[in-house]
Amino acid sequence: MFPRSVESVATSVQQATELSMDPAHASAQAEALVGIDDVQKSLNRSRASVYRYTNTDPRNLNPPFNPRKLNPEYRSDQKDPLMFHPNEVARFAKDVLRIKEVTVEVLNSPSTATQQILGSIFEELRLIRTHLEASGASTSDLSARLDQQDRPAA
Numbered sequence: 001m002f003p004r005s006v007e008s009v010a011t012s013v014q015q016a017t018e019l020s021m022d023p024a025h026a027s028a029q030a031e032a033l034v035g036i037d038d039v040q041k042s043l044n045r046s047r048a049s050v051y052r053y054t055n056t057d058p059r060n061l062n063p064p065f066n067p068r069k070l071n072p073e074y075r076s077d078q079k080d081p082l083m084f085h086p087n088e089v090a091r092f093a094k095d096v097l098r099i100k101e102v103t104v105e106v107l108n109s110p111s112t113a114t115q116q117i118l119g120s121i122f123e124e125l126r127l128i129r130t131h132l133e134a135s136g137a138s139t140s141d142l143s144a145r146l147d148q149q150d151r152p153a154a
Contacts, residue, residue: 033073033083043093053092054082068096
């Protein structure tokens, strides 16, 4: 086969909102993976040949890394679809298929309803924090207010 240039690996990835929560980060990482169809398009190979390149074993759900194969990401069930990290696809194209120019491009997809809700919650929390910082309420002020509320009624 003649070496070809891989122009891009296009996938749908939600741009991670700057939250430091682990579940949001994990879901963003999961969305960064590409499916078998995207690999097929990016390598310009048939679906059957992509499956032949893939490091799978019917007896072992997650076989060890094989540098001569296209290694999928960790799966928890045999029925889970094969997903690949874009860097792994680029490595495979460069090292194994001997494709000289490899460019991995990750595109953003339109946000889902869940992403929109999380974004609005994040924005509201940011406004609350800004308001609290602007009001200048310190811990000593809060302690004084609590002491005032604990006084017996006259």
